[in-house]
Amino acid sequence: MNSHSHASLIIVGHGSTVNPDSSAPTHLHADEIRRRGLFREVVCCFWKEEPNMREVYEMIDSQVIYIVPNFISEGYFCQQVLPRELRLDGPTTQRDGKTIHYCDPVGIHPNMTRLLLQRADEVAPGVPRDKTSLIIVGHGTNLNENSRKVIETQVALIRDGGHGFAEVVDAYMEEAPLVADWAKLTSAPNVVVVPFFIADGLHSFQDIPVLLGMREETGAALSELGVFHHNPHELQGRLLYYSGAIGTEPHMADVILDQVHDFDVKHGVANADCRMPNAELLPALEHWLKEGRDVIGEIAISSNADGSFTLCHIADRGKDGLEPHHEAEAARTLAQYDARGAFRPLHTAPTLKRGWRLDLPTLDDVRLALDFFYPAAVGMAHALEHEKLTAVPLREVLGRQTGMYRFTNTIRDDQAHAMVGKTCANENCLRRILWPLTSAQPLEAAAAAKTQPNHAPNAIPLLCIEACTHIVSAARKIARENHEANQPKG
Template sequence: MTSHKHAALIIVGHGSTTNPDSSAPTHLHAESIRRRGIFREVVCCFWKEEPNMREVYEMVDSEVVYIVPNFISEGYFCQQVLPRELRLDGPTTQRDGKTIRYCDPVGVHPNMTRLLIQRASEVAPDVPREQTSLVIVGHGTSLNENSTKAIQDQVALIRSGNYGFAEVLDAYMEEAPFVKDWATLTTAPNVVVVPFFIADGLHSFQDIPVLLGMREEVGEALSESGVFHQNPHHLQGRSIYYSGAIGTEPLMAEVILDQVHDFDARHSVNDKHSMPNDEVKSSLAYWLNSGLDELGEIAITTNADASYSLCHRADRGTEGLEIFRAATDALLIARNDASGAFRPLHTAPTLKRGWRLDLPSLEELRLALDFFYPAAIGMARALEQEKLSAVPLRDLLGRQTGMYRFVNTITDDQAHALIGRTCANTKCLRRILWPLNDTQPMTGPAASKTQPNHAPNAMPLLCIEACTHVVSAARKVARENHEAKEKAQTEVG
């Protein structure tokens, strides 16, 4: 892989507000690439988690940015949602002094074949391939014809590659050929099933096992019950070997790099860019030297040897804390609250206590803070330099599509009320910077969230665009409006 030490890599995942496993593979692949030092900066962003696709640019200083979608197919998300949210106008976008290069999603790369073969070998070691059917399972949908193309392409590549399987076929949850018909679709005594998904979740842990007959009904996730790794499963006179989602394979990091390499080759890229300054890191150092030693619920101690120690601000000075020593440990610490519940909103005041994170350098500190509070340092710096652009709520709602396309029909009063209600429910620590529209600020219950709310010794947590919680609340109100209108029309009729 050619060095890209002048450039940043942004890996885009779907994420989830309910499933902590959704973003985990994306973070793992990012860390794998980060350790290799190929890129100057490596960060992640998500559709349903933090940081979102508008915030992530504040996390990188580099003038050249590569974006790789950690998605399976070239469907709705990669062709419509991601370009819209990332403000892209083609394979290469020039904006704000940056060159942004949009690569193909990982799932369509030909090298996914070796991952599938390796996963099949891992899940069914020493099982003769000539006595094995390989089934690659996807979701399937009639909404986008590209949703199945990536799987069909892989099936064709494996069939033509003479890898020795008795048969290779594709199957789907919601369209033919259906995975529930695996017994009639296959003929070999051994069947290896690989879910063609980026992350393990309800589909791979619950839905597909039910469709295969490995369990009778959806219940406790197989990953939690221990059945998931108990291969083989003996069903209908066959031995089924069931794999985790292909996106959890560590070699997916190589496919991400493959997509960057292929972009450069396809577009004849030959960069000669100078190394930019570490401006975000420099701002962080300046603030720490100025006495700003808190961010959200985090207290930051600068040690005599120029290392740093982080803890929950309520634990400052407390002995006997559990010690962590890597920036990536921040992901683990911030993932769940004290009760073990998933924390999709990092700026909710639910960070658990009882830990201390010791870090050797300013670079590790910046990385850890971005894991705790994504993009917070970069946004604070941009605000200080008057370069931070907030997105009016009407602009955000107006660009929604699919099941959210009607959200902008809510009234202004409803918008102000639901923002105040949603922010109060989440207790989010961010300060809202966005107005209702270009000429109208937030009023009513939402107005208080627009005022500075951090302590004098704290760096601010800023909100430049309404989060998924607000958009979901707007959809609920818009749907209620529609139902009320229909009811009134029925009564009049």
């Protein structure tokens, strides 16, 4: 793909509030593309993790933006949720002086066929294809009609493409043809099973192995990567080779780039005369450090005499014996779990673990690391200083929820204030809330305290411009309780 050094790439993933497995491949593909230096900036955002789809625009300087959904299929998320959250009005959106190109999701790109073949060969090296049945597995159910279509297309492409497999079939967890019937669906002595999912997780670690008969229902725990490393499995007189989710394949980074390339070709985008705006975020960070604002959240930033920088937990400043790290990407791992090993879905929870030191050669690396520790925080602080930050009222966020969250906006005002006061309390989250209840109603009671500046004078503030997924979940719970309380008794 040609260089897009004038543009930013945003990769959108689903994410999870329960474990980091869901967002891990999206981050790794972003790392790989960033390493290749093809874009001015490469960032991720998520539906269920930070940064969310409103905040992500504050992380980038470029005026030309490509967005690639790291999703398996077109459908509810890619056609409704993502355009709504990212404020898109078509393939190309012009907004706030930016040109935003919305590409197709990775899973429907024709090059997924090549990846599936590669994955099948990797998982069963040296096993002749003409003695092998290939099963591509999807979730199934009416909600995933499009993902079924994508899998059926891949099966047809591989079956009819002369790739030499004895047979190629699709199978699903929750509808026919069922994964559990794999032995009846295939006849070759070797069987390769590839889950057509974006990330490994409950389905690929546990559900599908149980359906295949590789393990007992009550067997080993989730997140056991070993499930992919014990091939082949001798089952029902056949040799079964089981692979991780196709989305974890490193070459998915190429498919993301292919989607950008195809977008340019399909829509006739010429990048030759694009304007390159001045960088704003890096100079802002440099300026803050020079004036002694060297703290953000629980992190202290030290400028060293040789021009390099050291980041550490603020409580560890000046301490010896800290565990050294040297890559900005290490920040992502350091921020992932607290000291007790619990997943930190909210990066601004005051639970950052201690005992580490991050030595970084350039300010660019510091900016990247801070975006891993506190996604979009630098950009939002800069935008606030320049009065360019727009906060979204709580009622607006709750009102645009759909699916199982569509009732969240039925909670009463007093419940909303109490919920925000409790969920967003400083012991849970270090951000300062900038949004009101409605455009005409400020937050009140316990929630009002969270709208006041809560950072030290030498700190870069952590800001909240829109209620996060934790608030939406809390509102759903209250709305459900209201509904149950209003049901006639008996």
